[in-house]
Amino acid sequence: MAPDVTPPPEIICSGLAKTFDGRTEAVRPTDVTFHAGQTTALVGPSGCGKSTLLRMVAGLEAPTAGQLLIGGMPPAETLQNAALSIAFQDPSLLPWRTVRGNIALALSLARRPVDDAEIDQLISLVGLDGFAEARPAELSGGMRQRAAMARALVTRPGLLLLDEPFGAVDELTRHQLAQDLPRIWEARGTTTLLVTHSVTEAVLLSDRVIVLSPRPAEIIADIAIPLDRPRESGIERSPDFGDLTDSVYAALSRGMTLDRPPLAAQ
Amino acid sequence: MTGLSLVHAGRPARGMTARGYGAWLGVLGLLLVWEALAHVVSGAFVLAAPTEILAYLVEDRGLVTRALGVTLGNAALGYVFGNLAAIALAALALLWPRSERIVTGLALLVYCLPLVATGPILRVLFGPGAGPQITLAALAVYYTTLIPLLVGLRAAPAGWFDLVRSYGRGRWSELVHVRLMASLPYLFAGLQIAAPAAFLGAMVGEFTGAERGLGVLTVRAIRALDVDMTWGVATVATAVAILAYVGLGMIARRFLRDAPPVILAAPASDTVRDSGSGWKAAIGVTVIALAGWALAFWVFDLNPFFAKGPMDVLDALLLAEDAGATRGTLAVALSETAVYLLPGYFAGLAAGAGLAMLLVLVPVIAGTAMPLAIALRSVPIVTTAPLVVLLLGRGATGTIVLVAVMVFFPTFVACLHGARQAPGQVLDVFDSFAAGPVSRLVRVRIPAMLPAFFAAARMAVPASVLAVTVVEWLATGAGIGSLMAMSASLSDFDMLWSSVVLVAAISALGYALVGSVERRILRVYAPEQLT
Numbered sequence: 001m002a003p004d005v006t007p008p009p010e011i012i013c014s015g016l017a018k019t020f021d022g023r024t025e026a027v028r029p030t031d032v033t034f035h036a037g038q039t040t041a042l043v044g045p046s047g048c049g050k051s052t053l054l055r056m057v058a059g060l061e062a063p064t065a066g067q068l069l070i071g072g073m074p075p076a077e078t079l080q081n082a083a084l085s086i087a088f089q090d091p092s093l094l095p096w097r098t099v100r101g102n103i104a105l106a107l108s109l110a111r112r113p114v115d116d117a118e119i120d121q122l123i124s125l126v127g128l129d130g131f132a133e134a135r136p137a138e139l140s141g142g143m144r145q146r147a148a149m150a151r152a153l154v155t156r157p158g159l160l161l162l163d164e165p166f167g168a169v170d171e172l173t174r175h176q177l178a179q180d181l182p183r184i185w186e187a188r189g190t191t192t193l194l195v196t197h198s199v200t201e202a203v204l205l206s207d208r209v210i211v212l213s214p215r216p217a218e219i220i221a222d223i224a225i226p227l228d229r230p231r232e233s234g235i236e237r238s239p240d241f242g243d244l245t246d247s248v249y250a251a252l253s254r255g256m257t258l259d260r261p262p263l264a265a266q
Numbered sequence: 267m268t269g270l271s272l273v274h275a276g277r278p279a280r281g282m283t284a285r286g287y288g289a290w291l292g293v294l295g296l297l298l299v300w301e302a303l304a305h306v307v308s309g310a311f312v313l314a315a316p317t318e319i320l321a322y323l324v325e326d327r328g329l330v331t332r333a334l335g336v337t338l339g340n341a342a343l344g345y346v347f348g349n350l351a352a353i354a355l356a357a358l359a360l361l362w363p364r365s366e367r368i369v370t371g372l373a374l375l376v377y378c379l380p381l382v383a384t385g386p387i388l389r390v391l392f393g394p395g396a397g398p399q400i401t402l403a404a405l406a407v408y409y410t411t412l413i414p415l416l417v418g419l420r421a422a423p424a425g426w427f428d429l430v431r432s433y434g435r436g437r438w439s440e441l442v443h444v445r446l447m448a449s450l451p452y453l454f455a456g457l458q459i460a461a462p463a464a465f466l467g468a469m470v471g472e473f474t475g476a477e478r479g480l481g482v483l484t485v486r487a488i489r490a491l492d493v494d495m496t497w498g499v500a501t502v503a504t505a506v507a508i509l510a511y512v513g514l515g516m517i518a519r520r521f522l523r524d525a526p527p528v529i530l531a532a533p534a535s536d537t538v539r540d541s542g543s544g545w546k547a548a549i550g551v552t553v554i555a556l557a558g559w560a561l562a563f564w565v566f567d568l569n570p571f572f573a574k575g576p577m578d579v580l581d582a583l584l585l586a587e588d589a590g591a592t593r594g595t596l597a598v599a600l601s602e603t604a605v606y607l608l609p610g611y612f613a614g615l616a617a618g619a620g621l622a623m624l625l626v627l628v629p630v631i632a633g634t635a636m637p638l639a640i641a642l643r644s645v646p647i648v649t650t651a652p653l654v655v656l657l658l659g660r661g662a663t664g665t666i667v668l669v670a671v672m673v674f675f676p677t678f679v680a681c682l683h684g685a686r687q688a689p690g691q692v693l694d695v696f697d698s699f700a701a702g703p704v705s706r707l708v709r710v711r712i713p714a715m716l717p718a719f720f721a722a723a724r725m726a727v728p729a730s731v732l733a734v735t736v737v738e739w740l741a742t743g744a745g746i747g748s749l750m751a752m753s754a755s756l757s758d759f760d761m762l763w764s765s766v767v768l769v770a771a772i773s774a775l776g777y778a779l780v781g782s783v784e785r786r787i788l789r790v791y792a793p794e795q796l797t
Contacts, residue, residue, distance in 0.1 A: 059432070060431055079431070079433070080434040086428070088429075096447050109430060109435050109439060109443070161432075
């Protein structure tokens with residue numbers, strides 16, 4: 001692969017907070033550093049504010065308080081340099097473009113030359129061989145999600161933000177993607193932030209799991225995942241893995257007992 | 267705001283199916299019944315038989331072809347200008363989002379101007395020539411293109427914009443990569459509806475004293491009580507309207523690689539969160555409209571005999587010696603119009619919604635009825651008005667029926683589509699409880715139909731006002747439409763301008779009133795359509 005990978009940045013949040021409409025507090029003032037080249041998973045109950053945190057890092061949501069530095073720069077500059085990619089739970093493919101066209105779009109938005117060979121390689125990597133010229137409507141939910149992943153990776157971002165990227169994918173594909181995709185960003189040393197509901201996925205994919213409380217989000221546990229890489233298939237059944245998922249579950253349960261507005265009110 | 271309802275009319279079958287043959291046999295049978303009926307009532311001077319229509323068209327083919335050519339030319343120019351104006355206004359609203367409410371508000375107000383009165387006024391302003399026809403054609407199309415286009419430009423899911431922004435790109439990239447492409451189906455839907463509407467505008471323009479055109483032939487036929495000619499001209503106009511609609515649909519299909527979407531009804535253009543800003547927008551629109559009106563007179567230095575400004579109308583309605591008499595005349599005319607308009611409006615809504623419900627219970631017929639209704643919806647009122655008047659007379663019945671017909675088709679199409687939008691999983695739940703068709707209709711399909719119904723009811727307000735004023739003008743000799751026609755021919759321009767202001771204001775208020783009911787309904791039944 002071409003060597004022009006954007007260097008992975010370190011992300012420093014100091015007192016970062018978000019309140020919507022001056023009323024709904026989504027993220028409590030948070031101090032956290034996401035280390036360069038690491039994969040960090042953000043885990044928490046539905047609607048807790050983890051996506052809001054991710055969107056602030058992506059520069060798509062302005063914080064109401066605090067400071068955010070990505071590689072020493074504010075998010076707006078990271079955006080300008082097209083140094084980050086984001087993949088959402090909804091694949092957000094443009095229906096009038098083919099799979100190849102959607103992936104190429106990311107390159108042209110990032111003002112990079114369109115490299116057909118690299119696109120083909122990624123299409124093959126995410127298992128969409130033979131579907132390069134298909135339009136999103138002709139693909140299954142899982143295939144669309146894989147196309148969206150290819151689009152996120154094609155610009156070789158230094159920072160990869162994944163918001164429930166496997167949410168709409170079937171269990172088998174999910175397992176396969178969880179095996180294949182980390183190899184790409186690990187090899188590139190990408191800083192990766194992953195928002196997920198799945199504790200297993202969080203432990204399997206990341207170097208560190210941050211557990212958030214119910215809304216408004218605050219960090220209630222910061223758990224290192226010292227499992228070796230690459231992580232082989234079957235690692236989920238090892239005792240170490242079980243211990244780690246248990247501690248994440250324990251932190252999540254602790255969070256649920258905090259004094260919070262009832263879920264129904266969210 | 268993503269509330270524009272679209273429906274795909276479905277691809278026509280490639281080969282001739284049994285249903286295709288059935289449809290042709292149905293048409294043939296209808297023609298035979300029509301022929302027979304026409305001979306039975308031949309003494310009554312109401313109905314021309316298909317053979318007589320054909321005979322007239324063959325005999326006078328030179329006259330009809332020349333007239334058609336003139337009308338088509340004017341309609342085409344108006345179509346181009348009107349749609350360009352719509353695109354320019356949409357661009358303004360997009361570039362400067364704060365202006366959107368004012369743009370849509372002013373656009374609605376201008377759309378609500380009664381063509382029946384703006385026609386004669388334009389005739390005086392332009393003098394002889396094609397100016398009024400082209401202007402009216404443009405006025406008849408720009409609103410129905412503007413509103414869907416505005417919706418289309420914002421119809422894309424938020425994720426697409428996030429995607430563009432996550433690569434650090436701004437509004438220009440959003441426009442190029444997302445908005446323009448996402449708005450194409452909406453633009454084509456608007457352009458398709460605009461084609462027959464432009465033809466209607468051109469014909470109304472010709473009523474105002476043009477020298478050539480199908481509108482001129484219509485007026486001549488009605489005056490001469492020439493039944494064959496009336497039916498012949500109406501047949502040609504109807505055929506052209508449907509062909510224009512279908513032809514645009516085919517072009518759209520080539521571009522979109524899909525069946526053309528059919529606009530059911532544009533969404534509430536002012537989805538207000540707090541009613542306060544709605545009032546502010548309304549006041550802003552009124553102020554700008556009045557200022558623009560006054561400014562136009564000053565800039566163009568129009569003859570004060572026929573060009574009346576806001577102060578003249580205020581004077582005529584409130585200050586002048588005969589202001590009381592003017593108000594009295596207007597009140598009588600408006601109450602006469604209300605007697606035609608309101609029953610027709612509500613009957614059209616009830617019939618449209620009722621038939622849609624009935625067809626939901628009998629889905630086999632619905633599949634055939636939908637494309638037919640979509641085609642008939644495109645028939646301009648002007649082409650059918652003389653026929654309804656011939657058939658039902660110049661009294662209340664004919665007018666009410668015409669208004670009802672005008673309201674019926676869009677309501678029917680919208681409601682049928684809305685009822686079919688009922689979420690499949692909810693219906694499955696009902697099935698699992700062995701719920702009968704009536705229970706499904708009442709508890710699922712009717713609630714699912716409500717947003718479409720109210721959108722149709724809102725758009726039907728200006729349409730029914732147009733219908734009633736055209737018929738009053740052409741035939742009944744009563745009501746505000748007739749008063750405007752009389753004022754125009756008697757050069758009573760104070761009265762004419764006052765009528766225009768009143769009709770436009772009432773029409774826009776009615777639209778806003780239905781829109782506010784609609785928003786209450788949407789808040790419960792379709793909150794995703796309010797943003």
